Amino acid sequence: MPRHSALFVLTAALAASVSLPAHADMMFNRVASFAVAGNLPAGVEKTTPTSSEIITASEDGMTLVYSDSPLGAVGFIDLADPK
Numbered sequence: 001m002p003r004h005s006a007l008f009v010l011t012a013a014l015a016a017s018v019s020l021p022a023h024a025d026m027m028f029n030r031v032a033s034f035a036v037a038g039n040l041p042a043g044v045e046k047t048t049p050t051s052s053e054i055i056t057a058s059e060d061g062m063t064l065v066y067s068d069s070p071l072g073a074v075g076f077i078d079l080a081d082p083k
Contacts, residue, residue, distance in 0.1 A: 032082030036068060039075045 036050040052066040052075065064077040 031079060034077060036066075036075065039077065040071070041073075044071075 036052045037046050037048070040046065040048060040050065049070040050068050051070050053069060055064060055066045057064055057079075062078065062080050064079055066075050066077075067073075068075055
C-alpha cells in the first residue's frame with residue numbers, strides 16, 4: 001500500500017473512532033452498601049483482611065462483581081433486592 005494511502009486509512013480510522021457517540025446513558029446510583037467481610041466463604045474468619053477493588057456490574061445491573069486482592073478472590077453480589 002502506498003504511503004499516502006496508508007496515512008489516509010489511518011486518519012480515517014482515527015476520525016471514525018473519535019466520532020462514535022459516547023455512552024452517556026451509563027450512570028451510577030447507589031442502591032445499597034455491603035461489608036465485604038459479609039461475603040466471605042464459609043469457614044473463613046470474618047477478621048480476614050478484605051478489600052473490594054475493581055467493581056463492575058452485569059449488563060442488566062442486577063449483579064455486582066468485584067475483586068478482592070487480599071483474599072485473592074472475586075465476589076458477586078445479587079442486587080435484585082438491595083437492602
